[in-house]
Amino acid sequence: MDFENGEELLECCRSDNCMISDAMRKREIETGHASAEEVEDKLQRVYEIMCSSIEEPLKRPQKSIGGLIGGEARSIMDHMGDGGLCGRFMTKAVAYSMAVLEENATMGLIVAAPTAGSSGILPGVLKASMEELGYSRAQFDQGILNAGALGYLFMRNASVAGAEAGCQAEVGSAAAMTASALVELGGGTPEMCLNAASLALSNLLGLVCDPIAGLVEAPCQSRNSVGVANAIVCAQLSLSGVRHQIPFDEMAHAMYCVGREIPFELRETAMGGNAATPSGCRLRFRNVTGEHGCALTPLSK
Amino acid sequence: MEFISVFDVIGPNMIGPSSSHTAGAVSIALMARRMFRKPITKVTFTLYGSFAKTYHGHGTDRALLGGTLGFDTDDVRIRDAFAIADRQGLEYFYHIDGKTHVRHPNTADILLESDDGSSMLVRGESIGGGKIRIAQIDGIDVDFTGEYSTLIIRQEDRPGIIVHIAQCLADHNVNIAFMRLFRKEKGGMAFTVVESDERIPQEIVAEIASNSKVLDIMLIQA
Numbered sequence: 292m293d294f295e296n297g298e299e300l301l302e303c304c305r306s307d308n309c310m311i312s313d314a315m316r317k318r319e320i321e322t323g324h325a326s327a328e329e330v331e332d333k334l335q336r337v338y339e340i341m342c343s344s345i346e347e348p349l350k351r352p353q354k355s356i357g358g359l360i361g362g363e364a365r366s367i368m369d370h371m372g373d374g375g376l377c378g379r380f381m382t383k384a385v386a387y388s389m390a391v392l393e394e395n396a397t398m399g400l401i402v403a404a405p406t407a408g409s410s411g412i413l414p415g416v417l418k419a420s421m422e423e424l425g426y427s428r429a430q431f432d433q434g435i436l437n438a439g440a441l442g443y444l445f446m447r448n449a450s451v452a453g454a455e456a457g458c459q460a461e462v463g464s465a466a467a468m469t470a471s472a473l474v475e476l477g478g479g480t481p482e483m484c485l486n487a488a489s490l491a492l493s494n495l496l497g498l499v500c501d502p503i504a505g506l507v508e509a510p511c512q513s514r515n516s517v518g519v520a521n522a523i524v525c526a527q528l529s530l531s532g533v534r535h536q537i538p539f540d541e542m543a544h545a546m547y548c549v550g551r552e553i554p555f556e557l558r559e560t561a562m563g564g565n566a567a568t569p570s571g572c573r574l575r576f577r578n579v580t581g582e583h584g585c586a587l588t589p590l591s592k
Numbered sequence: 593m594e595f596i597s598v599f600d601v602i603g604p605n606m607i608g609p610s611s612s613h614t615a616g617a618v619s620i621a622l623m624a625r626r627m628f629r630k631p632i633t634k635v636t637f638t639l640y641g642s643f644a645k646t647y648h649g650h651g652t653d654r655a656l657l658g659g660t661l662g663f664d665t666d667d668v669r670i671r672d673a674f675a676i677a678d679r680q681g682l683e684y685f686y687h688i689d690g691k692t693h694v695r696h697p698n699t700a701d702i703l704l705e706s707d708d709g710s711s712m713l714v715r716g717e718s719i720g721g722g723k724i725r726i727a728q729i730d731g732i733d734v735d736f737t738g739e740y741s742t743l744i745i746r747q748e749d750r751p752g753i754i755v756h757i758a759q760c761l762a763d764h765n766v767n768i769a770f771m772r773l774f775r776k777e778k779g780g781m782a783f784t785v786v787e788s789d790e791r792i793p794q795e796i797v798a799e800i801a802s803n804s805k806v807l808d809i810m811l812i813q814a
Contacts, residue, residue, distance in 0.1 A: 315598055323597050333599050340605050356609070357649030395608030398651045398671040405601050406721075407611050413602070439598035446596055452720065505642070506649040507609040578649050 292321045296448060297485050297539035300440060304481040311471065311481050312436035315443075334432045337402050341391075341414035344401045348393035349386075355396035357506035357578055364390035380423040381523055385516040388415030392512040405442045405451040408458075408500075408507050409465035411515035413438050416469050416522055420476065430476050437475045438468035441488055448540070449547035453500035454559040456550020458514060463495035463546060466518040466525070473526035485539035487529035491521050492542045497549055499557035501564025504575040510565050604722055605666040607658075612698055613643065613650035616718025618670060621659025621702055623726060623738050624714040627810045630706040634683040635660050641697035643718075644690040656700060657684055665722065699727070732783055734774045738812055740787035745800060746808040749775050749782040753805050757784055760799045766792055781807070 294300040294314070303314045319325050345364075352362035367386035375382055388411030395401045395410055404413045417434045420426045426434075442451065445464045450456040467488035474484045495518075503509050537545070556563035565571050606615045625632065637656050639647050647653050651670075657677055658670035669676060677684055698718040705711045715728035725737050729744070736742050747753050754773065761768060769789050775782035786792075797809050 319598055323595055325597070330598075336605065337599070337602055356651055398607055398609065398614070398654065400605065400666060400668050401608050402603055402605050403611060404603075407606065407608050410608075435602055436598060439601045442601035443596050443598065446601060454720065504649060505646045508649075578646070 292317050294318070295444075297444060297543070300444070301481050301485065310433075310437070310475055311440050311484055312433040312475060315436040315440040318440075334435060337435060338428070338431060340400055340402050341404075342418065344391045344394040344399060344410075345387045345414060345418055346390075347399060348390040348397075352393065353397055355393065355506075355508050356398060357396065357504060357508050359503060359506060359508040359574065360396055360512050361393060363512060364393055377520075380419055381520060383423060384416045384419035384519045384523065386415075387418050388412050388515040388519045389512050391415065392508070392515055396506070396508045396512075404438075405446065405464060405468070406453070406461045408453060408502075408511045409451075409461040409515065409518065411512075412462065412465040412518040412522060413469045413472070415515070415519055416473065420473070424476075426476055434469075434472035434476055437484065438472040441468045441471050441485075445543060445546075449543045450550055456547060457498060457553040457558055458500040459492070459495050459498040459546055460550050461500065462514045462518040463492050463498055465515075466495060466521040467491040469518070469522035470525040470529070473522060474529050477526060477530050479526075479530050483529045486534055487525045489535040489537060489539045489542040490525040490528055490533075492546050493535060493537065494521050494525065496546060497553070499553055499564050500559045501557055501566045502559065502561055503566050503571045504578040505559075505561035505566070506578065606722065607651075607655070607665060607668065607670045610650045611722040612718045612720055613646065613652050614655045614670075615665040615722035616698065616720075616724050617643070617652045617655035617700065618659040618663065618665045618667075619722065619724045619738075620700055620714075620716030620718060620726075621656045622662065622664065623659075623716065623724065623812065624702045624704060624712070625660055625662060626812050627714060627726075627729070627744065628704045628706075628712045629810065630704075630708070630710060632660060632682060632704050633707050634685075634705040636685045636687065636703040636705075638687040638689050638701040638703075640689050640692060640694040640699040640701075643698050643700055644688045647686075647688070652700075653686055656702065660684070660702070660704070695727070696725075701728075729783060730781075732774055732776050732781065734783050734785055735772070736770075736785050736787060739814060740769055740789060741792045741814045742810075742812045743784075743786040743788075743792055743796070743800075744810040744812070745784040745786075745806055746810075747782055747784060747803075748805040748807065749777075749779050750805045753803060754784065756803045756806075757786065757800055760796050761786065761788075761792075763799070764793050764796055766790065766796070 354361035391411035470487035471484040
């Protein structure tokens with residue numbers, strides 16, 4: 292059993308009368324030749340690492356090795372009060388997603404989801420949904436499998452690499468995967484899952500990858516927070532019957548095409564956007580060895 | 593197209609912050625360690641290109657040392673690689689070379705040395721998403737990734753050795769996925785690299801070594 296695009300995934304779900312997570316589990320076992328126990332063991336390991344990568348920076352915040360971030364997640368939790376502007380679920384999901392980026396930037400253990408730079412969105416939302424929406428441990432796994440199905444389609448048919456297609460391919464894809472997972476957990480159909488993913492991709496279409504000083508720290512960390520918000524909003528829209536006019540497969544292709552048109556300077560090279568501002572250049576000078584001053588001209592000159 | 597598992601998407605489990613600058617660096621050094629197969633007492637890293645520019649903020653220096661110590665990409669001890677190397681008495685040095693032009697931006701040379709005077713120089717490239725390529729051994733261009741079970745044979749550049757290697761593999765019913773010969777100059781030293789989908793039996797090493805023109809054999813199981 293296998294599927295190569297969104298349409299085929301929906302066909303699998305229809306013919307087996309199952310959810311996307313079921314189809315992905317079945318594919319892993321039948322086509323990937325894994326045993327059900329192997330899949331369970333790996334899911335358990337993913338769960339453990341995702342949880343510890345959220346909890347560590349909240350308990351013991353520390354400065355990242357590049358020095359640009361550290362302590363943001365804890366600060367958000369400390370200011371949450373009774374939910375603040377975003378409410379408890381989204382605020383927690385945002386804080387958790389940013390915690391993972393802190394763990395990543397202090398050489399901690401994380402699960403790339405689908406990349407290190409976008410590794411906060413899926414675990415942040417799933418863990419917050421267990422705590423605030425009452426989802427079970429099994430539903431966490433269901434979310435991983437559902438998101439994994441879409442991530443596989445992005446890897447196969449588009450890109451999840453910032454160097455290839457910009458931040459839209461990393462945070463955009465992670466948000467789309469997470470939106471889809473939330474829809475399944477919220478009782479939506481597979482069609483509604485892909486619709487939510489389509490919306491999420493469309494909302495972040497064209498987002499550039501412009502890491503300050505070339506580090507996976509800023510703006511990556513706060514981009515994860517907007518990925519979380521985007522995922523939750525798009526899941527809510529889709530569960531309410533709001534449809535995006537462009538089907539998932541076309542949207543994934545559009546994301547890839549836009550990515551290839553993003554100039555080199557804005558694809559992880561740290562030569563544009565945030566990285567090329569005077570302040571970004573000063574931070575680069577502080578971090579980068581063997582370079583003296585800012586040799587780069589901001590793109591907006 | 594190769595099967596993409598859900599755990600390739602939601603994964604790898606890795607020490608951050610960067611799949612290319614951290615996880616890839618660990619993998620290059622770990623591969624070099626497995627190729628050298630001797631107790632390492634001294635290691636010298638030369639970092640080129642993007643590695644040379646942003647190694648500190650990506651922990652590339654600790655990642656390379658961690659791999660040399662035998663840690664895999666998800667080993668939390670990588671963060672403490674300096675202290676662990678100090679405790680084990682492993683000497684380590686870094687040359688930061690941002691000037692020399694290299695083919696791939698994320699390139700590192702690793703010189704491993706042992707107490708008995710032997711050494712090996714390995715050049716690795718981190719080619720994205722944590723994937724790597726070994727590009728040189730002791731100055732000779734090679735090309736393999738370690739994703740397959742790999743046999744690396746150091747030999748004299750003389751007739752008949754390939755037949756000997758192929759015969760040994762055939763005797764053990766090993767199916768060759770890729771096989772390539774690399775050399776610098778005629779009649780000098782050469783490498784044959786054989787990659788296979790399945791495990792390569794350990795006994796093959798002794799059989800291939802029975803040829804006097806074979807100088808050294810490294811076997812890396814996938």
